Amino acid sequence: MRSPNRPSPAAFPFHSRTRVARTAAVGIGIAAVLGLAACAAPAASSGGDGDDTATIDAVNVIAPADPGGGWDQTARSIAQVLTDEGLVSSAPVQNIGGAGGTVGLASLANETDPATLMITGLVMVGAVETNASEVRIEDMTPIARLTEEALVLVVPSGSPYTTTEQLVDAIVEQGAAISVTGGSAGGADHILAGMLLTEAGVDPSEIPSTLNYIPNSGGGEAVTMLLGNTVQAGISGVGEFVEQIEAGELRALAVSSPERVELLPDTPTLGEEGYAVELTNWRGLLAPGGISEGEADALRTLVADLHDTGAWTETLEQKGWADAYLGGDEFSSFLDGNIDEVAATLATIGLVEQ
Numbered sequence: 001m002r003s004p005n006r007p008s009p010a011a012f013p014f015h016s017r018t019r020v021a022r023t024a025a026v027g028i029g030i031a032a033v034l035g036l037a038a039c040a041a042p043a044a045s046s047g048g049d050g051d052d053t054a055t056i057d058a059v060n061v062i063a064p065a066d067p068g069g070g071w072d073q074t075a076r077s078i079a080q081v082l083t084d085e086g087l088v089s090s091a092p093v094q095n096i097g098g099a100g101g102t103v104g105l106a107s108l109a110n111e112t113d114p115a116t117l118m119i120t121g122l123v124m125v126g127a128v129e130t131n132a133s134e135v136r137i138e139d140m141t142p143i144a145r146l147t148e149e150a151l152v153l154v155v156p157s158g159s160p161y162t163t164t165e166q167l168v169d170a171i172v173e174q175g176a177a178i179s180v181t182g183g184s185a186g187g188a189d190h191i192l193a194g195m196l197l198t199e200a201g202v203d204p205s206e207i208p209s210t211l212n213y214i215p216n217s218g219g220g221e222a223v224t225m226l227l228g229n230t231v232q233a234g235i236s237g238v239g240e241f242v243e244q245i246e247a248g249e250l251r252a253l254a255v256s257s258p259e260r261v262e263l264l265p266d267t268p269t270l271g272e273e274g275y276a277v278e279l280t281n282w283r284g285l286l287a288p289g290g291i292s293e294g295e296a297d298a299l300r301t302l303v304a305d306l307h308d309t310g311a312w313t314e315t316l317e318q319k320g321w322a323d324a325y326l327g328g329d330e331f332s333s334f335l336d337g338n339i340d341e342v343a344a345t346l347a348t349i350g351l352v353e354q
Helices: 013-017 070-084 099-109 122-130 164-177 188-199 204-210 219-227 238-246 293-307 310-319 328-348
Strands: 060-063 093-095 116-121 141-156 179-182 212-215 233-237 250-255 280-287 322-327
Touching: 060 070, 060 099, 070 093, 070 116, 070 141, 070 238, 070 280, 070 293, 070 310, 099 116, 099 122, 116 122, 122 188, 122 280, 122 328, 141 164, 141 188, 141 219, 141 238, 141 293, 141 328, 164 179, 164 188, 164 204, 164 212, 164 250, 179 188, 179 219, 188 204, 188 212, 188 233, 188 328, 219 233, 219 238, 219 250, 233 238, 238 250, 280 293, 280 322, 280 328, 293 322, 310 322, 322 328
Parallel strands: 060 093, 060 116, 179 212, 179 233
Antiparallel strands: 116 280, 141 233, 141 250, 141 280, 141 322
């Protein structure tokens, strides 16, 4: 039986967990536009009026980031389960990285194949604001939210910083001399860094000059920077750093969830470290805007069927992702609220102009 579409308290990390004032935000930056080459022949078909339930034999999956990061892992996990479980005959994955996913978002806006799914999430919500993207998530067709994941704050194994307090104090005192890498500007990793400095007493207007944040478009790049000691710290999803943490190459200082995570049971939460900051990174799926209701319903059914498989449950356990499934109208409502709250949060911590 399909799991009920009910949000849990963990589904609303900004609303219920962050201690951030609600203010209006105006994003600044540049919009990136890139045409998407055809991935596969159109695979969705519907009845004559375009509103009947469509059937899907193959689906294109877009990871709007370079290989190695959480979006790439999510896209490839989805594609594998879809094909292994026989839900579709093929699910090719294409990486379109850049500008926090807004390059991929612009590509999705030009996509003509309705049987296309693109990974989205908290990172993209923030990047739309910081890049002042002309193409917005609201222009697309929301399909489902699938997962949420704690972030982890790490340093290289040889780092002198052994606690979150030591690292945060160093950033406050030394400013740009301490570099922190993570995902795209304005994304979940960047937001968490800003929230930590706000909690440490830094005036939001001073965060852009205090925080030397080095964004990247894939988790692999962040790992390379950290292992090469070209940055002093990093923030990303637990699943992106866990291998290096377990190998002793990176030291985990804290996770951003309210409770410790199963993959890193010995790593304290930020709350345990003395910082009243909690943030989880959700991921979900969008389809092109303007597709018919029948095509949208077929994609939502396909993703609901994926969610209900044992293979997907195993994937969640292996990756350390929490099941945060929301489909249909519930996901649309969540998405609208999250967009408003992220814009307010970015303004509050000084990452966009108010």
